Amino acid sequence: MRHSRLQTELTLSCNASGMPTIPVKLEPPNAQQIYAALDVAMQKVLTDKNADIDKLLTDAETQANSILAGVK
Numbered sequence: 001m002r003h004s005r006l007q008t009e010l011t012l013s014c015n016a017s018g019m020p021t022i023p024v025k026l027e028p029p030n031a032q033q034i035y036a037a038l039d040v041a042m043q044k045v046l047t048d049k050n051a052d053i054d055k056l057l058t059d060a061e062t063q064a065n066s067i068l069a070g071v072k
Helices: 005-012 033-047 053-069
Strands: none
Touching: 033 053
16 A cells, blocks of 8 residues: 555654654744845735835845844
8 A cells, every 4th residue: 555755754753642743843043034024025016016026135135144144
């Protein structure tokens, strides 16, 4: 009998009672600040048909790099 990849992963990741467990994955440091910087660009693109997408993305990248530079 063939199992899908998901079924195999769940079968391999079970706790002592046989219930599947879900691995915990934490958000990267300062992720919410990065999301906020990207949100500005996204909102502008969705609401302004004349939005300068290249400039918005460049600005968001600059902000994200600045945020990541402060991560210790």
